[in-house]
Amino acid sequence: MDGLGLLEGALPATTGAMPETLTRHLKQAAQRLGFALVGVCPAGDTRGFPQLVEWLERGYAGQMSYLADRRDAYRHPNSVLDGVRSLLMLGLPYRTAEPNEPSGGTGRVSRYAWSDLDYHDVIHARLRALLVELRQHTPTARGRGVVDTAPLMEREFAQLAGLGWIGKHTLLINRQAGSWFFLAALLTDAELDYDEPFRADHCGTCRACLDACPTGAFPAPHVLDASRCLSYLTIEHAGPIPRELRPGIGDWLFGCDICQDVCPWNRRAPISSDDAWRPRADENPLELAPLFWLSDDEFRQRFRRTPLWRPKRRGLLRNAAIVLGNQRHRAAFPALVKGLSDDEPVVRGAAAWALGQVGGPEARQALDARLAREVDRMVRDEIIAALQALNPPESPQEFQTGEGAF
Numbered sequence: 001m002d003g004l005g006l007l008e009g010a011l012p013a014t015t016g017a018m019p020e021t022l023t024r025h026l027k028q029a030a031q032r033l034g035f036a037l038v039g040v041c042p043a044g045d046t047r048g049f050p051q052l053v054e055w056l057e058r059g060y061a062g063q064m065s066y067l068a069d070r071r072d073a074y075r076h077p078n079s080v081l082d083g084v085r086s087l088l089m090l091g092l093p094y095r096t097a098e099p100n101e102p103s104g105g106t107g108r109v110s111r112y113a114w115s116d117l118d119y120h121d122v123i124h125a126r127l128r129a130l131l132v133e134l135r136q137h138t139p140t141a142r143g144r145g146v147v148d149t150a151p152l153m154e155r156e157f158a159q160l161a162g163l164g165w166i167g168k169h170t171l172l173i174n175r176q177a178g179s180w181f182f183l184a185a186l187l188t189d190a191e192l193d194y195d196e197p198f199r200a201d202h203c204g205t206c207r208a209c210l211d212a213c214p215t216g217a218f219p220a221p222h223v224l225d226a227s228r229c230l231s232y233l234t235i236e237h238a239g240p241i242p243r244e245l246r247p248g249i250g251d252w253l254f255g256c257d258i259c260q261d262v263c264p265w266n267r268r269a270p271i272s273s274d275d276a277w278r279p280r281a282d283e284n285p286l287e288l289a290p291l292f293w294l295s296d297d298e299f300r301q302r303f304r305r306t307p308l309w310r311p312k313r314r315g316l317l318r319n320a321a322i323v324l325g326n327q328r329h330r331a332a333f334p335a336l337v338k339g340l341s342d343d344e345p346v347v348r349g350a351a352a353w354a355l356g357q358v359g360g361p362e363a364r365q366a367l368d369a370r371l372a373r374e375v376d377r378m379v380r381d382e383i384i385a386a387l388q389a390l391n392p393p394e395s396p397q398e399f400q401t402g403e404g405a406f
Helices: 019-032 051-058 065-069 071-075 117-139 154-160 208-210 230-236 243-249 264-268 289-293 295-303 312-327 330-339 347-356 359-372 377-390
Strands: 037-041 086-093 108-109 143-146 181-187 252-254
Touching: 019 086, 019 117, 037 117, 037 154, 051 071, 051 377, 065 071, 086 117, 108 208, 108 312, 117 143, 117 181, 143 230, 143 264, 154 181, 230 243, 230 252, 243 312, 252 312, 289 330, 295 312, 312 330, 312 347, 330 359, 347 359, 347 377, 359 377
Parallel strands: 108 252
Antiparallel strands: 037 086, 086 181, 143 181
16 A cells, blocks of 8 residues: 555655644645544653553563563653654544444454554555655654554653543543544654643543453553453464453454443544445454364465454464354354364364363364374363363362373
8 A cells, every 4th residue: 555645735845844834744744644633742751661660560561572672662762763853643543334243153353453454554654655745844854653563652642742641441542533543653853843732531430441341451540451451362462361361252353342342432433434444344243163274375365464464373263262162152163173173282272172162062072082182281281171161070080181181
C-alpha cells in the first residue's frame, strides 16, 4: 500500500517553515492520510518510567522479555530518534462492522485484525508519506515514524499531545473516538507548535472494563497484568496457556476486545470508512476446524500479511483447540484428533485438553491411543489430565505423569 499517493495538495519545499506553519501543514497532511486524531507535544523524560520499572519487576510483562531488555530506552524518546525535539502523535480509527456472535465451531477475532492487511504495514506507509511532507517544508529536518514496536510510551505522549486520557484499562480514550484507534507517532528534531496536554480523567467511578475481564487481568485500575490478558495469551504467549486461564479464553481465537466493548465511551465511536480496515467476511467470526488441515505453506499464504500471522500456525491452532474445548463442540472432534497428532507439541497438548472438555468414549479412545506413543512430557501430562477429567481415577496412583504412565 503506497501512502504517498494520499498526499494530494502538498506544498512546495521551503528552506524551513516556522513552527506554527510547519505544524499546521503536518496536521493537515496527517488528516488527509486518515489520522483523525493529531496532536503535538515536546520530547522529554518519560514521566511514567518508574511505574514501568515496577510493572516489569512484578512480572506483569509475562514472556515479553524484550520490554525488560530495552527498559532504559523508555526513559526518553532520544532512544528512538537522537536529537528529537517534537512528537506528532496520531490516532487512526479502525472501528468498522459490529462483531457477530460466534456459533459452535467458530472463534472471535479482535476487530483490528479483521482486514487483509497488517496495520503496521498500512501505518508505516502513511508515516513515510508524512515524513516526505515534513521534509518538503523543512528539508534539513530528521524524522522517524513508529507504530508500537519502538521503545516509546505512546499513550503517555498522546496524552501530553492532548489526544485523550489513559483509561482504567490502560488504553488511551478520546471523547469523540473512544479507544477504537491505532496509535502512531512521528518523531522529529524540528521544533513544532505544541498542544495543551489532556489533563482530565473522564472514567470517574466506572469499573466496567475492570469487572468484565474474564481472567482478572487488572490487579488495580490503570494496571494490566499482561500475563493474564487474553490478548497476550492468544498472541504473545508462546507455550501452553495455563490451564486455570483456559476457561477465560472463552470464544477468543485471537486477541480480545472485552474491556473496550464494555467501555461507555466507545458507544459513540465513529465508524471508519477507510478501505484498509475493510473486514473479511470469514473472520467475524472465523471457522476453526479447517485451520487444523492447513499446512505451514497454506497458513502462510492465508495469514502472512495479516495480524494473525503473529502467533504463527502453532499459536493459532493452540488457541483454536482451547476455544473448541470451551465450546465443548462435538462436531469438532475430527479436527481435535487431527491436532492431537500435530507436529507441534503445544498444539497436541491443547487438543488433548480440548478433547477432555468435549468428552465421550471417542475422546477417551483417541487420548489413550495418543498416550501410548507420545514422547513429549508436557503433552503426556496434558493427555493424562484430560483422561482424568473424562474419568476421574479412584486413587491417586491410577495415573502417573511423565515416562512410564499407567
